[in-house]
Amino acid sequence: MANGAVESFVRAAAVEIAPRRVNAVSPTVFTESLADYGDFFPGMPPVDLAVVARSYVRSVEGAQTGQIFIP
Template sequence: MHQELAARKHDVVTVSRTGGDLQYDITDPAQVAEMFQTVGQVDAVASAAGHVPYKPVAELTADDYQAAFTGKVLSQVMLVKEGLTHVTGSFTLITGVLAREPIVTGAAASLANGAVEAFVKAAAIEIAPQRINAISPTVFTESLDVYGDFFPGMKPVPLADVVQAYVRSIEGRQTGQIYVP
């Protein structure tokens, strides 16, 4: 995504826990606030972060569900909340196919993805003129060797198609959309 956006004349600042231009943990709301103070005004935020546990429902604990919520939902919600005074254009969050097509061991992921999608639709009607959308891919073609068995019968999506969905969200005018590449 970074290379495509840079090629389209965007100045890109990458953030992750351990790499990128800046190191922040978006599961920590204080670090999200600090990140925006460091970066200042930006046109857009694009999130591709989110971690959830995969276990059978009978084995999922309250801590597992909390980890899914914190790792994928709350982290992205706080990106939006803290970014409202720093982002002039759009927020693009990541969700996934499990919001609408559950798999065995994916209950926590389905819960988190569905929550992100509901938040995007709700936030869109409140944050105008800023925009918010989400990208909801299936399994990436490039990761089929590792994750393909978890997504039987689902058509994989090339990473390049996912990147184009981010471009559409960032450069387009729509809001409250869930893009399915």
């Protein structure tokens, strides 16, 4: 529910605070921490930290707003 709330907030806030931008990045478990946390993410594919970092860069430096980036 928390993730859904954040995603809804981002989409609604993007309209309200324009021209400022707001985005969110929503990764699953990191490949680098799969051994420690993989059991908490059953059925979810792990994602490399480098891919997540590129999503954050795109979120901050890109022109889009109100987007949920899922690496």
